[in-house]
Amino acid sequence: MAFMYQVSTLQALAKGDFYSNATIAELLNHGDIGLGTFAAVDGEMVVLDGVCYRAKADGTVEIAAADAATPFASVTYLKKELTFDLGSTADMSGLLAKLDEACRTQGENNIYACRIDGRFSEVYARSEMKQHSEPYKTFAKVLETDQREFEFKNVSGSLVCVYFPQYMDGLNVAGWHVHFISDDRTMGGHVFNCSLEEGKAYMGKTEGFSFLIPQTSFFQKLTLTDVSKEEIESVEKAGNK
Known part of the structure; x- marks a missing residue:
């Protein structure tokens, strides 16, 4: 059975819990596709074919240790329960x-x-600079100053897409969360918008949800019930396009 395994919430x-809750080796024991971020929000995470990549603040990619x-x-x-051609699609929506x-x-x-392999005329994406000062700022504040945005043009690559239903909003983003990595594994990031020339989707549902509750003192003392919908959406929907 395939469960979605999640580290923290x-x-x-959103409230600035950027501390280490699991190693990449531990994470990869639970899946071969997915997304997330790294300790101190040092880049965007793309997991594909069982390899964990870090999309750095300049949009370049490296394999995470x-x-x-x-x-x-x-x-x-x-x-891959559902496989379908997507054809030309003008934008993310x-x-x-x-x-x-x-x-x-x-x-x-x-x-x-869902994994989408295709040819893109444009991918508009972001990553973040590593945070060095503690206590950490909220994620929304990080994006105000340390988000870096970039456009990849005429590139072949893959979108890694994760969908959570509305009733799980807060634990994750309700709806789709999408990251990108190029075929040559040199470019990637969190996706705001893209224009697909042609592509193929491979999609499957999970049978359940497995959740790692962080045991750090920071997490255990957090008040999580007062996080606003705007704060949650800022993690997913920042960007200007």
């Missing part, structure tokens, strides 16, 4: 509409993982 990340750590991540084993339609046919209250 998006609420905690096994002993590197994550404060927040979601991974699963991709079950059009692309996600096609994925949403696939969700409706399978059940909107499931958790899904």
